[in-house]
Amino acid sequence: MDPLPTHIPNWWDKPAPVTIPDGYADFVEQFRTLQDAMTAAAPDAEQTRTASRLVAELIEVLKQSETDEWSQLSGRLPVPGRGQTLIPVVHINSETEHESRGTVRFGRQFLGGNGAAHGGAIPLMFDDAFGRFANAHGRAIARTANLHIDYRSVTPIDTDLTVTLRFDREEGRKRYVTGEIRDGDRLCVEASGLFIVLKPGAA
Numbered sequence: 001m002d003p004l005p006t007h008i009p010n011w012w013d014k015p016a017p018v019t020i021p022d023g024y025a026d027f028v029e030q031f032r033t034l035q036d037a038m039t040a041a042a043p044d045a046e047q048t049r050t051a052s053r054l055v056a057e058l059i060e061v062l063k064q065s066e067t068d069e070w071s072q073l074s075g076r077l078p079v080p081g082r083g084q085t086l087i088p089v090v091h092i093n094s095e096t097e098h099e100s101r102g103t104v105r106f107g108r109q110f111l112g113g114n115g116a117a118h119g120g121a122i123p124l125m126f127d128d129a130f131g132r133f134a135n136a137h138g139r140a141i142a143r144t145a146n147l148h149i150d151y152r153s154v155t156p157i158d159t160d161l162t163v164t165l166r167f168d169r170e171e172g173r174k175r176y177v178t179g180e181i182r183d184g185d186r187l188c189v190e191a192s193g194l195f196i197v198l199k200p201g202a203a
């Protein structure tokens with residue numbers, strides 16, 4: 001289940017993304033796999049030369065359709081992860097306006113060390129997941145004012161973890177959200193965030 005609308009409006013009411021070409025969502029997935037493979041690899045000189053040539057070709061192809069923020073596809077797709085290849089993808093399994101439940105799997109690219117996810121990848125995931133949730137269900141646009149992370153125990157990579165987000169309360173323009181990541185029953189991370197609804201006319 002994915003609660004994003006087919007077209008993701010943005011707060012400046014610029015046009016929604018253009019038509020998504022066939023195969024683009026698969027390409028995004030492939031790009032994430034590339035980042036995992038890059039992190040896991042120890043290529044020799046010849047493999048490095050080959051990989052470098054292929055990446056140069058890829059950059060060349062992508063640059064042919066370089067465009068502005070309002071026309072790019074990455075980050076704006078109605079699929080889990082929005083087609084953003086930097087952010088760990090949260091797959092939502094169920095959601096009400098008060099609570100969202102899903103899973104996340106930190107790939108090899110998010111390795112910090114010794115099998116644990118990088119401490120910076122976790123707030124990245126929460127900022128995006130909280131940001132989407134705090135702005136979903138018809139709520140007016142709000143931005144992250146603060147984000148707090150408690151690393152309660154190691155968060156393993158390459159493991160399906162559960163993510164829970166809760167919309168705690170709203171006080172005027174302030175929205176308070178909390179969340180957690182668990183590996184089975186084990187609590188890995190607790191997070192909380194404050195989102196503030198933009199003043200009229202604010203960008």
Ligand SMILES: CCCCCCCC/C=C\CCCCCCCC(=O)SCCNC(=O)CCNC(=O)[C@H](O)C(C)(C)COP(=O)(O)OP(=O)(O)OC[C@H]1O[C@@H](n2cnc3c(N)ncnc32)[C@H](O)[C@@H]1OP(=O)(O)O
Pocket residue numbers: 008009010127128129130131132135141142143144145146172173174194196197198199
């Ligand atoms: C990129 C956003 C995307 C939104 C997408 C919507 C569509 C959804 C679709 C797809 C999902 C997308 C998912 C991505 C989401 C990612 C979200 C982000 O990462 S956002 C980028 C990082 N955040 C910033 O860059 C904010 C920078 N800061 C600001 O712009 C302002 O400081 C702002 C708006 C947060 C507040 O400024 P003021 O002028 O509107 O508010 P004042 O009047 O100063 O404060 C209001 C109340 O809030 C408190 N407050 C303000 N900042 C606070 C803070 N840091 N900590 C605690 N309290 C704070 C104040 O003390 C005041 O409280 P009292 O009313 O007096 O009780």
